[in-house]
Amino acid sequence: MARHTPSEDTASRKYHIIGEDVPDTVLFDGDALVSSLSETPRLIKSVYYYDDTGSELFERLCSENTYYLFITEKEILNKNAKAIAGLTGPVSLIELGSGNAEKTALLVKAYVETYGPTSYTAIDINHSILEKAAENTLSSTSDLTFLGIVGTYQTGLVQIKELSGRKLLVSFGSAIGNLYDDELYSLLVSARAALSPGDYFLVGIDLDKETKILEAAYNNQMAILGNLCVLQHLNWRFSGNFDLFQFRHVAFHNKSLQRVEAHLEAMQAQSINLQKLNFSFQLEKGEMIRTEIMRKVELHSFHDMFIEYGFHAVQHWTDSYKRYAVCLFQLSDKPTEFDSEAPLAS
Numbered sequence: 140m141a142r143h144t145p146s147e148d149t150a151s152r153k154y155h156i157i158g159e160d161v162p163d164t165v166l167f168d169g170d171a172l173v174s175s176l177s178e179t180p181r182l183i184k185s186v187y188y189y190d191d192t193g194s195e196l197f198e199r200l201c202s203e204n205t206y207y208l209f210i211t212e213k214e215i216l217n218k219n220a221k222a223i224a225g226l227t228g229p230v231s232l233i234e235l236g237s238g239n240a241e242k243t244a245l246l247v248k249a250y251v252e253t254y255g256p257t258s259y260t261a262i263d264i265n266h267s268i269l270e271k272a273a274e275n276t277l278s279s280t281s282d283l284t285f286l287g288i289v290g291t292y293q294t295g296l297v298q299i300k301e302l303s304g305r306k307l308l309v310s311f312g313s314a315i316g317n318l319y320d321d322e323l324y325s326l327l328v329s330a331r332a333a334l335s336p337g338d339y340f341l342v343g344i345d346l347d348k349e350t351k352i353l354e355a356a357y358n359n360q361m362a363i364l365g366n367l368c369v370l371q372h373l374n375w376r377f378s379g380n381f382d383l384f385q386f387r388h389v390a391f392h393n394k395s396l397q398r399v400e401a402h403l404e405a406m407q408a409q410s411i412n413l414q415k416l417n418f419s420f421q422l423e424k425g426e427m428i429r430t431e432i433m434r435k436v437e438l439h440s441f442h443d444m445f446i447e448y449g450f451h452a453v454q455h456w457t458d459s460y461k462r463y464a465v466c467l468f469q470l471s472d473k474p475t476e477f478d479s480e481a482p483l484a485s
């Protein structure tokens with residue numbers, strides 16, 4: 140696979156980013172987009188948020204006052220990273236959707252301080268953000284081997300299967316909460332296949348709460364810009380003709396489905412054409428395209444879901460207001476009904 144050359148200031152520290160040769164068509168599946176845009180309601184999967192602009196807007200969203208998720212998860216990790224390291228023993232850390240790994244750096248530091256040299260593999264669909272993840276984690280310690288994998292959760296999980304020793308898979312930022320049921324279940328099957336009994340999965344997830352707090356988190360300036368920029372990403376990637384000024388951001392708490400949904404509402408009837416996909420469709424005035432879901436969970440049902448997929452709950456930590464949880468699961472050695480399911484998707 141292609142190797143990334145370390146930038147000058149980190150040359151002495153060693154890091155590699157692989158997977159740059161994976162074709163964009165694997166990471167951003169145009170056929171899947173055509174079918175999701177043909178559903179009712181029309182959908183755009185959240186992976187399209189994370190081009191370079193979207194990744195930057197997400198970083199800015201994390202410093203919005205109303206976006207409590209980032210600061211809350213950071214508070215939990217600040218207080219409990221050492222305890223997490225104590226519970227698992229020495230591990231190789233692997234993160235799904237690392238982003239800039241600012242919070243993961245706290246965890247990495249705890250492992251290095253407790254056990255010495257540690258390896259950290261960051262998987263993300265966005266190459267530039269992996270560079271930032273390398274900078275953020277390597278700046279807190281030199282006893283770290285950093286590997287970045289440009290890929291989807293699924294392609295990345297196939298690659299980490301080869302790592303030896305005890306593993307700790309990590310997902311922060313409530314990122315798995317952006318997955319629809321089928322995607323989440325298939326992620327759990329793939330995680331189970333990539334891990335060995337005794338390996339761990341540490342998951343940060345947002346808890347269900349008052350509508351007012353939830354809706355404020357997803358209706359600030361950065362959330363609005365991030366949502367609209369999904370259309371800009373599609374225009375660039377697939378030669379589309381979305382006019383960003385003809386859409387309005389709409390995000391609300393769907394209480395019965397325990398999630399916040401972000402949409403883009405067409406402010407007038409319009410014809411959309413994605414040239415490279417040879418796909419056109421008509422939007423009515425007021426029609427909404429759903430661009431993202433953000434699950435808001437109850438801890439007990441979240442635990443039950445992991446148990447169903449062959450994990451057991453080791454411990455969880457919440458913040459002082461019980462807004463957010465970081466849960467440590469361990470893979471059991473008992474087979475589950477999902478073990479016979481298709482092997483890792485590519």
Ligand SMILES: C[S@@+](CC[C@H](N)C(=O)[O-])C[C@H]1O[C@@H](n2cnc3c(N)ncnc32)[C@H](O)[C@@H]1O
Pocket residue numbers: 185186189194197235236237238239240242262263264265268290291292293310311312313314
């Ligand atoms: C919600 S952000 C969380 C970032 C970071 N973990 C945090 O807690 O701040 C999700 C991250 O996952 C990446 N991502 C989203 N969907 C992905 C997918 N299907 N495969 C790989 N990475 C993905 C995005 O590029 C982004 O960096």
